Amino acid sequence: MTTTVHRRYVAFSDAHYAGNLVDGAYALKLFGDVGTNLSIELDGHEGLFAGYSSVEFLAPVRGGDVVEAEARLVKKGNRSRTVEFELRVICRVCGDTGRSQVLKQPLVAVRARGTGVIPAEETE
Template identity: 70%
Template sequence: MKVVHQRYVAHYAGGLVDGAYSLKLFGDAGTHLAITVDGHESLFAGYSSVEFLAPVRGGDIVEVEARLAARGRRSRTVEFELRVLCRSLDETGRAEVLAEPLVATRARGTGIVPADATRTRS
């Protein structure tokens, strides 16, 4: 099970975007995944790993994937990946679609479904 979000990075005017931006998008995709899997937003317990592999810049179009890696009774292990699909070429608004997506950030974390909210879904 996975969900995918795409977004235009509209701020920072072509400059480098902080790593917290990727984590914010992971939170959104993780919540979407939790609702899809369990019908509840869940509570995010934390990340066990985060890797910043390449820069994210203003003007990029990024894709964020949240994939269910493991399911416990109430815990959900989620693997996240942020990929840059398009990149701004300069300050004039010119941009290009990258031949291959650039993996910029990876993470793994755990969400917890409250006991009264668990249900079985496929």
């Protein structure tokens, strides 16, 4: 299996809800970025994302957190690529003090599964 991981600091400006919560679309954007990276590594092309078959929001992501987004190839067809995604919080913000702590165990915040497609001319 092939895996790609991106890490990112979540800016406080990305938080839109009480408790500095970040919306779920933030995770999906990161999945798009890491999925594109995976597609380039596998096929030399950005690919086209066809859709998600599942998305699970499991824990909050907050402004000030540090997260890592992972894309893992689980099935490779002629042109289709099935990818599993996971967003983990690896550092958790401590209030609005500027302090943060590295978590002993990453907190799985979002899981998803989806399908990307490589254009026909790229597979020949």
